[in-house]
Amino acid sequence: MWRFIAGRLLQAIPVILAVITVTFFLVRVAPGGPFDSEKAVIPEVKAALEAQYRLDLPLGQQYLAYLQDLARGELGPSFKYPGRSVNELIAAGLPATAELGAYALLVAVVLGGLAGVVASLKPNSAQDYIPMSVAMIGICMPTFLLGPLLVLVFGIHLEWLPVAGWGDIPGDKILPSLTLGAAYAAYIARLSRAGMLEVMSQDYIRTARAKGLPEWQVVTRHALRGGLIPVVAFLGPAFAGLLAGSFVVETIFQIPGLGRFYVQAAFNRDYTMILGTTVFLSTLIVLFNLLSDILAAWLNPRLRAQYGEA
Amino acid sequence: MPLLSVRDLQVDFTTRNGRITAVNRIGFNVEPGQITAIIGESGSGKSVACYSLLGLLPTPPASIESGSAVFDGRDLLQMSERELREIRGRDIAMIFQDPMTCLNPYMTVGNQLVEPLIYHRKVTRAQARERALELLAEVGLRDPQATIDQYPHQFSGGMRQRVMIAMALINEPRLLIADEPTTALDVTIQAQILELIAELQRKRNIGVIFISHDLSVVADIADDIVVMEKGHVVERGDRQAIFQAAEHPYTQKLLAAIPAGSKPPADAVREDLIQVRNLCTWFPQGRGAEPLRAVDDVSFTVQRGEVLGLVGESGSGKSTIGRSLLRLVPVTSGEVLFDGTDVTGLAGAGLKQMRRRMQMIFQDPYASLNPRMSVYDTLAEPLLLHGIATRKTVEQGVLQLMDDVGLARAFVRKYPHEFSGGQRQRIAIGRALATRPEFVVADEPVSALDVTIQAQILELMLELGREYGLTMLFVSHDLAVVRHIADRILVLYKGRVVEQGTGDALFNAPQEDYTRQLLQAIPGRGLL
Amino acid sequence: MYRFVHVLCLVLMAAFLGGCSAGESNVAQGNRDGILHFGNGSEPQGLDPHVVTGVPESKIIDALFEGLTRKNPWTLEPEPGAAASWEFSDDRRVITFHMQPEGRWSNGDPVTAHDFVWSWRRALDPAMGNLYAYMLYPVENAEAYATGKIDDPALVGVRALDDMTLEVTLNAPTPYFLQLMDHYSSYAVHRETVERFGKATDRFTRWTRVGNIVTNGPFQLQNWELNRRIVVERNPHYWDNDAVYLNGIVFYPTENIVSEERMFRVHQLHYTADVPLNKIPAYRKMADTPFVEAPYLGTYFYLLNTERPPLDDVRVRKALSLAVDREALTRNVLYGSNNPAYAITPPGTLGYQPPQLFTHDPEEARRLLAEAGYPGGDGWPGLELIYNTSESHRKIAVALQQMWKDALNITVTLSNQEWKVYLDSVSQMNFQVARRGWIGDYVDPNNFLDLYITDGGNNNTGFSDPVYDELILQRAPRAATQEARFALFHEAETRLMEQMPILPIYTYASKHLVHPSVKGLPPNLMDFVNVKYIHLEDVPLTEFELE
């Protein structure tokens, strides 16, 4: 197992390095610099600023210098927020985003999994069509639409829940989590339905029935585990996706998260911030993919054995 | 009074292709302490009949039209799902055909084993586990203490079937339904399992329904035999009656299908087409681990025009040899001379040439045909690929092949799923012969087929062998079958050749213990 | 299975109900405790007055710091700030400020003239990279020093005669100079604090963090949570502390104006930085509406690249401008929240009225276009209009696009560009027509008109007129009286609009939602908030019903 993990981590290094390199030069090619503003900048001032950010060095040197800093875990100073290091900004944004992502994932797994399982028990019946239709809407409903809609209903009209904020007013974490989780819940619903249908047609389910187990035990004890493995495999990419895609929700609900920093950075040409967040996120993506593979293996004895020896 | 008595049971299915009657007003009895065998080829409705008794048929598509099945005074068919559940796994237990897929791969065998006990008898987990251990020992699992917490994939096929049996018996049922419990197993294992079932049945004096397509399997154990064809019971009687004085032609056909006798010895010695020298095929087992020596220093020759039988149980490396010759798996060392040239070295055009001259017939006719290609495409592909036929003549070629393998030309546009197993195997054979090969490796070509079909396919292969002047390597776990078709036989054990000789030689004077085991294992030897 | 489902439903319901905000709203709380909940538009870049630019920053910095003067929110007249009084020399080139006797930093240190001298030098130091250094250019030698032509800060025209007296020498009389004194680029920072955390000109130091920063304004920094809120509390050392009503202000980075409006609606905010256009009509209809709008010292216009055909022809430029029905635009697309503009300078800047040389006149427009060689739009080479991605810019562009099509039968293609790309295109003059807006830094026509001097950094149109340059740069500064000066500006602006290098569209308006409980926060031309005057009345909270 450990060997397998180590191997995967080693594989990740070149990937992340490549991401860094490409991003580094991509952002430099992009038009508009971090100091362009609506009012003309005095050349002397601009020169002074560029000196302060090492932008006066040749690009190659800047790149090497950045890698050196990175090796020391230094992501450099932010352009947009003078006096703040990228490390600091990420540290500030991560908790909210991670929490949001976690809740959203929870929503996705619980609602999606439930819908999928329920649907799979009576395929091609109302019990199947209704949850699946909802899921379809969930998939095509963009967050920039779902979010405000939920706020309108639960925040403005029903006045059940706060319309914005994060951890300021009790309950203000519910709507964002729902909004972000919805799309993934929909995907998970489809996945788990497919998975369950697959498993329910297996011979060992028939064996379980032949034992005289009641149907719900057949499902929970025998079918669920196998049926949800595809879902587990999907979790890693999903969580990474949540982190990267959380910015819409964060802006809608005024959540102090990483996503906002990330997108602002892109718009502001905050070179160090873009690089920093990209490095960070791509690392997370790799890690979570690995994590969900491990989880899947843990659920599946056969895989476990394979990794065990590999 | 009988333990179970089934009266004019009818089961219908609604399928995409309309409504069909799978079981047509059949009736039979199961006496306590007796083994009742239900025999018939796939599609005869024998399994459906039994599943319907326990409400294990998905309804829809299935529907029980009529009939009664009285089990100690109560009609199973009238019971509610709840009542049936009480009976299932407690009074009536089942064993299924494929132990590979019938155990839950995500649960330890222990947990699966105790489930029925805990559910029906309301005993504690600890007690249940105790009972499970005893039973595992009884069904002949070595060291149950260690194995009870393992997962199914860690067991061999035979062992899994033993676990299945233990699971079925754990509640001391009064009726055991065994659905082709040995069909997926090697002969040697099959013998053991049959032995086991018979023994347990005697000890517990329970009634058994034994479903099989192969009369010879039940020849030694069945008390009564029910023969089914196309949903009807065509003949019924005790073992004696059936084997000595079968009346119905279908029963006779089944009896005739049991492979017997050996091929007339080949005439004068011919030159070698294939020489295998010190062939080794090892599979790496992940970093550090010892490689699996599937084929370990094997040497033999195949003469032009002869059929060489390769016998051994699964894991003996017999299939790997075949695949090694055809370069379907990488050879570790040694050489394979085909008509003088070493195959192992070939690549590119040379390899393609060679592939034309050597072909393979696979075991599973369901997996070996591309489900999305019509028979026509499947057969036309090799013809065109090797320029044996042109766009114009290809149709002729295909139809010719259809004739050769005995398929109606009308079927040429159909897809594999529209054929029965036997027909599919004919298609596979046709594809192999399409390239006009000199040498064919047949890897268990009949072991997935019903006996009756098996006999036909073997006939076909012998025929075509003569017709095309084929040299053949016939791989099988079933000595009887091999003897029936092969000129010479190689006995393989753990990747090595342990004995070789003509069929008669092996049968009459086996040198090695392992060969004797194989012979012992042949079901219904008494009949031969 | 189903039991399972039921349980889960219950759990979820519980979660919802538990989550329901039973607690008292921010506004109610604030009214009780004297805390203002302030929608501030976005997260400030920082709090160093000599580093940051932008409106949200200015709101917070104005609360924390204080310049020599501070504007009255009604009259916009300078009132005593860090300076208690000041007088001009006869030639109005030298101003002497007398510091507040009781002026204190939040750590108790006295606020002295030396602080301002040191701070202004810091603000001008090229190494500082202060984008707003030019605000101090009226000061003698300031520009020379900021652009590195001289490197002795002592030559800059700001001296401390003693701790309490500050003397500022200007290049020329600058009527609007006092206004600049409450722009944050002219604020004083606390020297020891700055130097404790790094070089004076260092942008990256931690001196502005909570616990470190020392300020001289009515409030001091209490808490700063990135992208969440900045909290300032009463500064007990502030010289005019008794006049300050509020005990504190919470600034929220409300980037998304839609959610900002909703936060206001459920009483999470006292004040919003902006109002979504489409909400305006509903709020207007409301009895005693919280919606507050006022003309804002800024103009929304299009840059016309006079160096590229077909816009190198003044007749084409005029045709485009005359074809625009500004009345219809502001009335329907902008919900009447802005006034049409026919010149670059907003009307009524300290009594200056810009010329209006034209109105919506399709006839004339068509004639001019024909004259220019495109009768009825024949042979029109096409024209591209760029604007930075934004809903309102899009709406205006779409409307004008159609007006031009209808009136002149010419096609104009639109292309929205991501912010930095757009800035790049504009500064490179890589466009034909470009959306532009200009907000005045101080109330004076000069602030708008000096944009279009030849090769001015913000000219971006290629417009160049020696007469115009002379009027703005030479004659106006030397004008004897304000009237004479305005007359010169009027003459210059007339020349400008005759050449039409820009196509004025509307005058900005500041739009806010202000909770009825908030007093002393009047709308004004600068959209200037003087936190000293704000107080909260504990009025009962009523629903804002939007139909």
Place this chain on the structure above:
Amino acid sequence: MTSANLTDTAQVEQGTSLWKDAWRRLRKNRLALFGLAVLTVFIALALLTPWIAPYAYDAQNLDLGASPPSAAHWLGTDIFGRDLLTQILYGGRISLAVGFVATAVALVIGVTWGAIAGYVGGRVDAVMMRLVDILYALPFMIFIVLLMVVFGRNLLLLFLAIGAVEWLTMARIMRGQVQSLRQQEFVEAAVSLGLSPATIVRRHLVPNALGPIIVYTTLTIPSVMLLEAFLSFLGLGVQPPATSWGLLISYGAETMEEYPWLLIFPGAALTLTLFALNFLGDGLRDALDVRGSGD
């Protein structure tokens, strides 16, 4: 297994080609037919738009402004007084085009890439999949801004950009499929016939992997349509007065309280398309699953 045996006996003796067979089964699937019908109608409308649209798509009426559905304007008008029905019709042209073409691009790249990686395996597979990982991790927005600047703005580019993003997942799915398929004996048989890897992939692997691919495709098309809205918003893609469903929805979302119809109707159009696609997709998958018809 049991039912398999049964149908063997019940097999009606008729040759049915893959597609004929599929169509035969599709015709039995009412939902799928509904989906097919809806899509056909929408595509037809899109093609005929210039002739059937009630108004010119850029005709404004500022003084009318946003008005709810009426006799003159069945679906109401937007704030410029433009007829919403017309907008939706023209938007549909673009959205459908983007949806189908971009997805097609993604399909081609993804399927090829995944199939090769999955079939060849080993080092090649590793490298190819690492590349996918890298693309996954790149900051999408920067990427888009660059495209926009380097190539300027045009629809073709939009298709490519979206395709270039969407093919990644497609590739992963395909790879998984192929990896499991290549274990099957019929692939081995193809090898032993001497077929070239390319042929094996094309003739034997891809057709058998269709099912999941089709389903994912039906999910991709709508998400592509929304992505288009996002890109257009960033400045890549369609520019006013041209529009698309995605854009209409995102504009409508901003005024959902004041002018709900501006959100509801475009939203309905998109949702309807999504369902149609989904039903058709599932239908196709089942219909094409020849094995399914047997067992």
